[in-house]
Amino acid sequence: MRTALVTGATSGIGHAFCRELAERGNNLVIVARHRARLENVSDELRARHSVNVEILAADLSKRTQLRRVADRVADRERPIDLLVNNAGFTTSRSLLKGDLADEEAMLDVLCRAVLVLSHAGALSMRERGRGHIINVSSVAGFVPTSTYGASKAWVTAFTETLAHELEGSGVSATALCPGFTRTEFHERANLDMSGTPKAMWLEADWLVRDCLDDVRAGKVVSIPGVQYKVIAGVAQLVPHSLMRAVSGRADSLRRRKR
Ligand SMILES: NC(=O)c1ccc[n+]([C@@H]2O[C@H](COP(=O)([O-])OP(=O)(O)OC[C@H]3O[C@@H](n4cnc5c(N)ncnc54)[C@H](OP(=O)(O)O)[C@@H]3O)[C@@H](O)[C@H]2O)c1
Numbered sequence: 001m002r003t004a005l006v007t008g009a010t011s012g013i014g015h016a017f018c019r020e021l022a023e024r025g026n027n028l029v030i031v032a033r034h035r036a037r038l039e040n041v042s043d044e045l046r047a048r049h050s051v052n053v054e055i056l057a058a059d060l061s062k063r064t065q066l067r068r069v070a071d072r073v074a075d076r077e078r079p080i081d082l083l084v085n086n087a088g089f090t091t092s093r094s095l096l097k098g099d100l101a102d103e104e105a106m107l108d109v110l111c112r113a114v115l116v117l118s119h120a121g122a123l124s125m126r127e128r129g130r131g132h133i134i135n136v137s138s139v140a141g142f143v144p145t146s147t148y149g150a151s152k153a154w155v156t157a158f159t160e161t162l163a164h165e166l167e168g169s170g171v172s173a174t175a176l177c178p179g180f181t182r183t184e185f186h187e188r189a190n191l192d193m194s195g196t197p198k199a200m201w202l203e204a205d206w207l208v209r210d211c212l213d214d215v216r217a218g219k220v221v222s223i224p225g226v227q228y229k230v231i232a233g234v235a236q237l238v239p240h241s242l243m244r245a246v247s248g249r250a251d252s253l254r255r256r257k258r
Pocket of ligand 1: 007008031032033034059087088136178179182184185186
C-alpha cells in the first residue's frame, strides 16, 4: 500500500483521482477547504475500497494553512508516494472588472501552493529515491487568456523544470493539461459554457486514468484527448497575435454571464 496526497479532493478531477487511486489500493490524504465534504469523500473511499483516508482541511490560499499541508507532505514518518497538486478555481470577471484580491488568491492556490508543496514533496521523495508529483495545469496555459491562463502556463513550465531537476533521482514530475472537463469548476466561476461543443468536453474519470498511464510511461506533459493534443500543438505553431485574438474572444464570451 502506498499513500497519495490529493489537493482539491472533494470535487471534479481531484475526486476522480481519489476514486482511481483508492481503487488501485492506495491510502489517501485528502485536502480541501470544506470539512463536511472531505468527510463524505473519506466515508465513500473507506467503504468502497477499504483504504485509509486522512483528512486535512486547509485553504491553500492562506500561508499558515498551506504550511500545515507542506509539513504533512514532508513528514518522513508517514511518507507521501504520490502528490497531486490539483486544487484550483478561476475568477468570473476579467482582471480590470474584477477584484484584485480574488486574482491574488487565485495565484496563491494555482501557483504558490503548487510551488511550496512540490518543493516539500520533491525533497522528501528524492531522499527516498522514489515518488511522483502530478501538477494539474491546463491547456489554457498554451493559450494566453487571463491570470488563470498565465498561472497555468507557469504550472506547466515549472513542472518541466522540476522534472529536469529530478532526472535520475527516481522521482518524476508530470504536468496534466486538461481541456474543458465536466466538474463544478465553471459553475463555481459562473461562466457560460453553453456554446462549448460536446466534442470538447472530457470526463474526469477517463482523463485521470489517461494521466496515470502517462506518468507510468514517464511523460512530463500529459494532454488528455486527441482534440486537445492538436490544439496544444497548433498553439505552439501559429503566431501569438492570432492566438491572442481567438482566445480573447472565446474568454469574453464565457464571461458574459457576469
Ligand atoms: N474543469 C475544467 O474544465 C478544467 C480544465 C483544465 C484544468 N482544470 C484544473 O483542474 C483542477 C481541478 O479543477 P476541477 O475542474 O476539478 O474543479 P472543481 O470541481 O471546482 O474542484 C475544485 C477543488 O479544489 C478545491 N479548492 C478550491 N479552492 C481551494 C482552496 N483555496 N484551498 C484548497 N482547496 C481548494 C475545492 O474544494 P473546496 O471548495 O472545499 O475547497 C474542490 O475540491 C484545477 O486546478 C483546475 O484549474 C480544470
